[in-house]
Amino acid sequence: MKSSSSRWAFSLGFLVGACCIYFFLRQVWFERSYPVLSEAQEKATAAWERPTSWKKEGSALINLLHPHHADEDSRVADLLYQKVRILCWVMTGPYNLQSRARHVKATWSRHCNVVVFMSSVEDPDFPTVGLGTKEGRDQLYWKTIRAFHYVYEHHANEADWFLKADDDTFVVVDNLRWILSNHTPEEPIYFGKRFKPYTKQGYMSGGAGYVLSKEALKRFVEGFRTKVCTHTTPVEDLALGQCLEKMGVLAGRLQRYFASRNFPSVCARAPSN
Known part of the structure; x- marks a missing residue:
C-alpha cells in the first residue's frame, strides 16, 4: 500500500x-x-x-505613395487612385491623437489622396486643423459643419470625393474608390450606411462614415450660406442628412454593389473598450 x-x-x-x-x-x-x-x-x-511618405501642405497630408503589397497586381488600383481622388478628413480630438488618430494615419488613410485630421484645437506637429469648437457629443455637428467648410475652402480642387470618418473607423479605401468610379463627382450624391427614419430618403450613419461628391459638398456649404440649412440638432448624421435632402443631394445606395452580406464592407467601426 x-x-x-x-x-x-x-x-x-x-x-x-x-x-x-x-x-x-x-x-x-x-x-x-x-x-x-x-x-x-x-x-x-x-x-x-516618415516625412518622405507624406507631403505636408498646411494642416493637410498629401500621400506621395499609393501603398500595396509587393507581389500583388496593383495596376487597376493605381489607375483608380489617379482617376478617383478621395480626400479623407478624420474627426478626432487632442486626447485621441496618440491612442487613435496616429494609427489611422499609419494604416488606412495612406490610401487616400489627401488626409486632414480635424480637432477642436490646432496641432501643427501631427498635424490637425483647429476648428475652434469644444469637445463632446453635443459639438459633433458643429465640428462637421466647420470641417466641411474648411475642406471646401482649402482643398476643393484637390479631390473629387470627400470622406468623413471618425478616428475609430477603418475604411477600405480601394473598395470605396472602385464603387465611386461608377459615378461622377458632378452628381449631387453621397454614400454611407443608410438609416431610414426621420427623412424621406434616409441619412447616412456618422459612426460608419460617409462620402460626399464634390457637387454634394458644394451644395452643403451653399445651404448654410443661403440659410436653407442651420445647426438644428447636435445629432450630426441626421442633421447633415436633412440638410443634404433640402439641397437636392441624393442618398445613394451601396447595397446594389454587393451580392450578399458575406462580401467585405467598405467601412468598419472599431470595437469600444
Whole structure:
C-alpha cells in the first residue's frame, strides 16, 4: 500500500514537473519571438510615418505613395487612385491623437489622396486643423459643419470625393474608390450606411462614415450660406442628412454593389473598450 502511494506521488510529481518545464520553454520561445514581431510591426508603422511618405501642405497630408503589397497586381488600383481622388478628413480630438488618430494615419488613410485630421484645437506637429469648437457629443455637428467648410475652402480642387470618418473607423479605401468610379463627382450624391427614419430618403450613419461628391459638398456649404440649412440638432448624421435632402443631394445606395452580406464592407467601426 505504501509502495503504491509512493509510485502515485512520483508519477504526479513527474507530470507536474514536465508541465512546468513545457510551459517554461514555451514562455522562453515566446519572449524570444515576440520582440522580433513587435520590432517588425514598429518598423512598418514607422516607415509610413516618415516625412518622405507624406507631403505636408498646411494642416493637410498629401500621400506621395499609393501603398500595396509587393507581389500583388496593383495596376487597376493605381489607375483608380489617379482617376478617383478621395480626400479623407478624420474627426478626432487632442486626447485621441496618440491612442487613435496616429494609427489611422499609419494604416488606412495612406490610401487616400489627401488626409486632414480635424480637432477642436490646432496641432501643427501631427498635424490637425483647429476648428475652434469644444469637445463632446453635443459639438459633433458643429465640428462637421466647420470641417466641411474648411475642406471646401482649402482643398476643393484637390479631390473629387470627400470622406468623413471618425478616428475609430477603418475604411477600405480601394473598395470605396472602385464603387465611386461608377459615378461622377458632378452628381449631387453621397454614400454611407443608410438609416431610414426621420427623412424621406434616409441619412447616412456618422459612426460608419460617409462620402460626399464634390457637387454634394458644394451644395452643403451653399445651404448654410443661403440659410436653407442651420445647426438644428447636435445629432450630426441626421442633421447633415436633412440638410443634404433640402439641397437636392441624393442618398445613394451601396447595397446594389454587393451580392450578399458575406462580401467585405467598405467601412468598419472599431470595437469600444
